[in-house]
Amino acid sequence: MHTIWKGSISFGLVNIPVKLHAATDDKGVKFRTLHEKCNSPIRYEKVCPVCEEEVGQDDLVKAYEYAKGKFIVVEDEELKKLKGEAEDRAVEIIRFVKMEEIDPIYFEKSYYLSPNDGGGKAYSLLRAALGESGKVGIAKMAFRSKEQLAVLRVYNDTIVMETIHYPDEVRSTEDVPNVPAKTEIAxxxxxxxxxxxxxxxxxxxxxxxxxxxxxxxxxxxxxxxxxxxxxxxxxxxxxxxxxxxxxxxxxxxxxxKPTTTKAKEAKPATKAKTTKKKATTKTKAKKNA
Structure with a gap:
């Protein structure tokens, strides 16, 4: 299984070196776009609409659009300083809660965690403690250019990290159109x-x-x-x-209904058939006597 991240779980003063693996696969059928004339795959190139020229990877910079058509250019090094090297490699458990307290709408993506070199015993300890307590860990980590909130739980003897949304990332139900008010139901x-x-x-x-x-x-x-x-x-x-x-x-x-009804109806028919068979046997016995 491919490792997509290496770091550690911080559990109080316990440090558990771990590897992160994708827990799910998108099995959707993916289609390529071809040129109808010659059936060659189409390439998508980055082109500047002003200069009207193709732009290479080295010519690109990050920017935040704070207003329509207005940008603040941000360097990778500047973001790296804000994030911090230590945070980039640690999953810090900050709280333990009951799983049922977390609404499924918060869940985003699942990852398997496996122990890295020397982390087997501490990994087993955390796994046993989570299972025995019936709790899940709420953790924070810097992952894929974002400070991520996550849930650590046990699934089939493996610690799973579920990334979850922050509250302000979940849209308000008040914005959902045409939801009826409470209605009288017969x-x-x-x-x-x-x-x-x-x-x-x-x-x-x-x-x-x-x-x-x-x-x-x-x-x-x-x-x-x-x-x-x-x-x-x-x-x-x-x-x-x-x-x-x-x-x-x-x-x-x-x-x-049909499947259960047919099964129930079949039983009396069988009994009737058996009774009829017994009656026929008795009649034959009398004739022979």
């Missing part, structure tokens, strides 16, 4: 909605879920590559335009 509608939730409730098993679109695209691409005929899968039933909320809920419940 008791029957609420009961039916809860019944539908109950019928669709199951233990979460991530292995059950697949990216159907990605699989279909890859299958289609493979069929084009090999020259095989591609058959489009049948579309699933789309929800009907039911304007009556109660009718829509009832229709949804009816759609989730």
């Amino acid at each position: 008791e029957k509608e609420l009961e039916t909605a809860i019944l539908l939730i109950d019928q669709l409730t199951a233990e979460f098993n991530p292995e059950e879920f697949h990216d159907d679109y990605r699989e279909a695209v890859l299958k289609f691409i493979e069929s084009k590559r090999t020259g095989e005929e591609f058959v489009t899968p049948e579309e699933k039933d789309k929800p009907s335009n039911v304007t009556d909320l109660m009718a829509a809920l009832q229709a949804s419940i009816d759609r989730t």
